[in-house]
Amino acid sequence: MEPLSDSLLLLDAVPIGVLVLSEQLLIRCWNRILADWTGVSSEQAVGRPVAELAPQLTTPRYLSRIRPVFAGGPPVLFSPQLHPHLIPCNRPDGAPRIQQTTVTPLSLDGTTHALLAVQDVTDLVLTARESRQLHQQALDEIRRREEAEEALQAGAQRLRAIVENTVEAIIVINQRGVIEEFNPAAERIFGYRALEVIGANVRMLMPEPYRAEHDGYLERYLTGGASHIIGVGREVTGRHKDGGTFPLHLAVGRMALGDGVAFVGVLHDITDQKRLEEHLRALSMRDGLTGIYNRRTFDEALEREWRRALRQGQPLGLVMLDIDFFKRFNDSRGHQAGDACLKAVAQSVASAVYRPADLAARYGGEEFVALLPETGPEEAARIAERIRQGVELLAIPHGASDVAPQVTVSLGTASIRPRADQDAAQLVNLADQALYGAKSNGRNRVVAAPAVPSPGGAVTG
Amino acid sequence: MVRLSDDLLDALREVINIGVGKAAGTLNELLGHHILLEVPQVVVLGPDEMAAHLCQRPDETVSLVVLQFSGQFSGLSTLMFTSDSASKLVDLLVGEETPVDELDVIKTGTLTEVGNILLNAVMGSIGNLLGSRLSYTIPTYQEGALGQLLQPIIRQESAALEVTTRFTVQSRQITGEFLLLFEVLSFDTFVAALETALQG
Numbered sequence: 131m132e133p134l135s136d137s138l139l140l141l142d143a144v145p146i147g148v149l150v151l152s153e154q155l156l157i158r159c160w161n162r163i164l165a166d167w168t169g170v171s172s173e174q175a176v177g178r179p180v181a182e183l184a185p186q187l188t189t190p191r192y193l194s195r196i197r198p199v200f201a202g203g204p205p206v207l208f209s210p211q212l213h214p215h216l217i218p219c220n221r222p223d224g225a226p227r228i229q230q231t232t233v234t235p236l237s238l239d240g241t242t243h244a245l246l247a248v249q250d251v252t253d254l255v256l257t258a259r260e261s262r263q264l265h266q267q268a269l270d271e272i273r274r275r276e277e278a279e280e281a282l283q284a285g286a287q288r289l290r291a292i293v294e295n296t297v298e299a300i301i302v303i304n305q306r307g308v309i310e311e312f313n314p315a316a317e318r319i320f321g322y323r324a325l326e327v328i329g330a331n332v333r334m335l336m337p338e339p340y341r342a343e344h345d346g347y348l349e350r351y352l353t354g355g356a357s358h359i360i361g362v363g364r365e366v367t368g369r370h371k372d373g374g375t376f377p378l379h380l381a382v383g384r385m386a387l388g389d390g391v392a393f394v395g396v397l398h399d400i401t402d403q404k405r406l407e408e409h410l411r412a413l414s415m416r417d418g419l420t421g422i423y424n425r426r427t428f429d430e431a432l433e434r435e436w437r438r439a440l441r442q443g444q445p446l447g448l449v450m451l452d453i454d455f456f457k458r459f460n461d462s463r464g465h466q467a468g469d470a471c472l473k474a475v476a477q478s479v480a481s482a483v484y485r486p487a488d489l490a491a492r493y494g495g496e497e498f499v500a501l502l503p504e505t506g507p508e509e510a511a512r513i514a515e516r517i518r519q520g521v522e523l524l525a526i527p528h529g530a531s532d533v534a535p536q537v538t539v540s541l542g543t544a545s546i547r548p549r550a551d552q553d554a555a556q557l558v559n560l561a562d563q564a565l566y567g568a569k570s571n572g573r574n575r576v577v578a579a580p581a582v583p584s585p586g587g588a589v590t591g
Numbered sequence: 592m593v594r595l596s597d598d599l600l601d602a603l604r605e606v607i608n609i610g611v612g613k614a615a616g617t618l619n620e621l622l623g624h625h626i627l628l629e630v631p632q633v634v635v636l637g638p639d640e641m642a643a644h645l646c647q648r649p650d651e652t653v654s655l656v657v658l659q660f661s662g663q664f665s666g667l668s669t670l671m672f673t674s675d676s677a678s679k680l681v682d683l684l685v686g687e688e689t690p691v692d693e694l695d696v697i698k699t700g701t702l703t704e705v706g707n708i709l710l711n712a713v714m715g716s717i718g719n720l721l722g723s724r725l726s727y728t729i730p731t732y733q734e735g736a737l738g739q740l741l742q743p744i745i746r747q748e749s750a751a752l753e754v755t756t757r758f759t760v761q762s763r764q765i766t767g768e769f770l771l772l773f774e775v776l777s778f779d780t781f782v783a784a785l786e787t788a789l790q791g
Binding site: 191194195198201202203204205206207208209210211212230232234255258259262 | 616621658660700701703708718724727728729730
């Protein structure tokens with residue numbers, strides 16, 4: 131077979147740009163593809179210095195790499211990433227062609243030339259760039275998710291630490307009432323270890339009768355959705371491992387968990403708080419100076435006992451008393467002595483009424499009362515006399531009294547068998563009038579109120 | 592196999608050093624950063640040593656640029672980057688973070704060119720020294736496990752010149768390993784040419 135002679139025809143047929151340079155950097159060949167790309171024909175290009183058509187190539191940066199090729203050195207590559215536009219030319223759409231150029235030695239006319247093969251890799255590079263960006267976006271997305279996941283985990287750990295360390299007891303139960311979570315604070319107040327209760331029904335932490343009711347609550351909540359306890363706190367009774375019960379404050383939250391629900395109970399032991407409340411309540415019922423019941427407690431007891439007496443058809447007795455010449459006592463002996471006197475008299479009154487339902491109270495400044503359920507007029511007068519003697523026997527020196535050397539009291543008594551058309555104030559009025567009578571009749575004595583005439587003329591008591 | 596005398600080895604080391612220095616200058620321009628170059632280490636490896644040496648880390652992923660040469664002596668000239676070094680290089684050249692495991696056009700093109708620069712510099716220096724005219728193929732790029740890439744090459748070759756060069760760019764250390772693998776008898780020719788060139 132004959133060797134091909136017309137090498138230019140061959141070069142025009144290949145689908146890459148071909149440029150042949152002499153060592154003097156003159157263009158020896160400029161193929162059809164290059165002519166198409168640049169708009170410069172082969173005739174126009176051949177013989178011209180390459181600097182006129184591709185100035186970049188003759189800068190030292192490129193020349194230092196191309197030069198060795200003329201000495202038969204290894205091929206030189208110019209990658210599209212680092213040298214995209216060695217031969218200035220655009221694609222039909224105006225975008226510069228991205229080129230990959232390989233320079234190899236070529237023997238021509240007995241001298242070594244440089245053959246530059248230029249490939250248009252625009253599509254390839256743009257596609258690669260795009261896929262790289264997509265890849266990067268995917269990586270970024272993954273990183274963001276990982277960060278979010280980490281943040282979530284950190285959050286979960288923090289939450290766990292809070293649950294473990296809070297002073298509030300936290301108990302989580304599922305919709306069947308089975309304990310799923312039991313924190314250290316819960317362990318402390320109930321006396322159980324978490325391992326002993328997790329998996330058991332929360333009923334075990336409740337005394338009867340609450341125990342039996344609890345399932346009903348859950349059932350009602352899950353079917354009806356209404357609850358008296360979700361979201362609002364309330365007081366309940368807990369059962370300690372040792373069997374003892376104690377007051378608890380409980381708030382329950384509901385949380386959706388997968389396709390079910392769980393209930394989060396936050397509890398604290400309010401034993402101390404209850405004790406304090408009890409103490410404060412007791413204090414509020416008492417008179418600050420004398421320690422016996424105060425006026426408010428008496429008023430409440432009077433109403434209560436009046437209604438009871440009315441219901442039961444029983445008489446209700448009342449003694450009212452007043453320390454004789456107390457203002458003079460205070461003036462002559464001082465307020466401290468006055469206070470001591472009030473305390474002593476109060477104790478004396480209190481000790482004279484000893485039945486459980488009886489109630490002794492300080493009514494006003496130096497006035498005291500004794501409320502006596504189921505007590506008729508005679509019995510009330512007897513008790514009043516006992517009080518009078520008791521005070522006299524205290525033998526507190528007075529020094530300014532018209533009636534005795536020591537402190538004495540005047541007393542009025544009354545007793546009513548209540549009827550529906552009467553009220554408790556009438557009893558107080560009667561006793562008060564009797565007390566007035568005792569004072570105007572020489573003091574240090576007991577005066578009983580006259581019997582109240584009933585509407586029908588009958589006498590009560 | 593002919594042994595290289597210490598004098599010859601020294602001379603070879605110097606020639607290669609000059610070549611790598613040139614390459615560093617070219618890379619310097621490409622990267623736009625100053626490149627700090629360490630003196631390359633040159634070791635001659637016999638066939639057994641090659642196998643033993645290269646199989647220490649057969650599973651390591653590497654980037655390999657291969658240039659075949661033929662003429663007075665024939666063989667393969669390869670430049671190998673660890674995937675870590677390869678990524679650092681591409682980062683510096685392209686200015687983007689390159690995923691370590693990714694073989695894409697950009698990485699291939701860029702690394703092939705870097706390999707081309709370094710291999711040409713070394714081969715050019717040796718060619719100049721020996722006055723030998725060699726013909727070369729276009730360099731190719733391969734990426735994969737070291738053992739898989741090199742095992743088939745090593746079996747056919749008789750001796751290797753291993754050149755390890757380290758350069759630091761912008762406080763990043765990049766290590767490249769040249770391996771000049773000679774065909775049977777070619778290494779002897781190479782050594783003889785080296786002796787002649789240095790005596791002359």
